[in-house]
Ligand SMILES: Cc1cc2nc3c(=O)[nH]c(=O)nc-3n(C[C@H](O)[C@H](O)[C@H](O)COP(=O)(O)OP(=O)(O)OC[C@H]3O[C@@H](n4cnc5c(N)ncnc54)[C@H](O)[C@@H]3O)c2cc1C
């Protein structure tokens with residue numbers, strides 16, 4: 483039997499539920515199909531559990547440093563991992579429960595549990611029924627990419643961001659393959675939980691999308707905590723070992739350089755589009771399986787849109803949510819919102835975190851514009867000094883002619899929050915001169931933003947130091 487709806491949403495991650503809410507508010511009948519857990523990656527195996535674990539790891543770190551602050555704690559710091567993990571699970575379960583009740587409150591919504599697969603452009607199969615609609619919104623997200631071509635990967639047991647959350651005891655030595663968001667957040671967390679940690683990265687530096695000074699400072703921060711970093715690891719191979727896994731990282735020596743009790747694969751994500759029957763609907767994907775969309779997130783098939791991680795236009799919760807906002811505004815409110823208008827911003831939640839917006843310095847230089855740059859170490863930020871957290875720096879790059887900020891990075895205490903001052907300025911399309919007479923609150927990290935932009939000088943004339 484086929485059931486007809488006004489709209490179908492596939493996936494209850496970050497864009498699907500709010501879109502279902504807007505569509506049902508508009509009086510449509512909507513089928514929302516979810517094959518696993520409502521809330522998707524962020525709620526169940528991504529942002530929420532990891533940031534909860536990062537919080538536990540920070541407490542452990544602070545307690546170890548307590549004497550620096552004149553606070554004496556008797557005894558060693560030890561980690562009750564089942565309690566730590568239960569706390570993360572609790573945060574996830576509450577959030578998932580909230581999404582479930584929200585969906586339950588939507589009039590006109592049918593939540594179907596099962597795997598959706600296209601049969602034709604307007605029809606999907608779920609379990610033993612088919613459903614059809616003139617509008618279909620794909621929000622299927624992604625999963626950890628397993629590098630099948632890495633020698634030995636099939637012979638070992640490895641962890642991903644999902645299975646690592648099931649650990650009940652601490653690894654003796656965690657080898658993290660991949661030195662970007664997932665790898666670095668878990669690496670620091672497990673080091674702070676007391677494990678030996680080695681990060682193995684194929685590229686010549688960590689988090690290589692960022693400027694070199696950012697990569698270097700992050701490496702220094704991690705190494706200072708006792709994490710071993712192996713970059714330029716071009717020949718990674720695994721073999722079983724009595725103590726876990728031997729990880730070869732160097733083709734030239736060919737030696738088994740690291741023996742790890744556990745291996746975490748954090749080498750990127752792949753979209754959940756391989757089992758969606760896209761060919762049957764004629765929906766185009768790129769060579770990595772991402773659904774090809776235009777600037778309004780419409781696919782090549784009329785009446786079908788793709789939102790969130792599966793369209794390759796963003797890989798964050800806030801970009802998935804913004805995809806929902808764009809599609810809802812265009813489909814329901816007659817607006818003409820475009821994804822190209824989005825200013826990229828994100829944070830890496832190491833401690834201290836990295837807050838980022840817009841271009842890197844390298845991208846700004848490549849744009850060929852006349853540039854102004856400014857940089858200030860966190861040792862010259864009063865709040866950081868008072869907190870005893872002076873690692874990192876803040877920097878900005880601006881267009882000398884338009885006097886607009888092109889990009890900024892704050893690697894330092896509260897950098898993930900303070901960067902929003904720059905994000906707001908850029909979204910307002912305001913000149914950085916706007917900040918000249920701004921009166922920020924003292925003592926905050928944000929109060930240095932007017933000083934930072936006040937120090938913008940022709941590129942090459944940084945006021946670092
Ligand atoms: C460890 C980790 C930490 C992260 N931390 C952050 C962070 O701090 N900040 C941040 O902004 N982002 C973070 N992210 C990224 C963030 O989780 C994702 O960008 C976000 O969840 C993407 O949302 P989405 O709606 O596109 O997809 P998802 O949240 O993945 O949701 C997709 C849903 O579709 C369902 N689905 C898939 N295929 C089908 C099908 N055929 N039929 C039915 N249902 C299907 C899935 O089960 C899933 O529930 C993190 C990711 C990871 C892995």
Ligand SMILES: NC(=O)c1ccc[n+]([C@@H]2O[C@H](COP(=O)([O-])OP(=O)(O)OC[C@H]3O[C@@H](n4cnc5c(N)ncnc54)[C@H](O)[C@@H]3O)[C@@H](O)[C@H]2O)c1
Nearest residue numbers: 660661662663664665683684748749750797798829830831
């Ligand atoms: N703070 C956050 O917002 C946050 C946190 C976690 C994850 N995420 C999202 O999840 C996505 C995935 O994160 P990720 O860190 O897995 O992926 P990523 O694509 O950001 O980084 C993968 C890293 O693995 C390295 N790599 C790739 N292949 C390799 C190989 N064969 N051997 C060794 N190294 C290899 C890459 O050079 C890169 O440094 C990100 O795009 C991000 O958007 C966001």
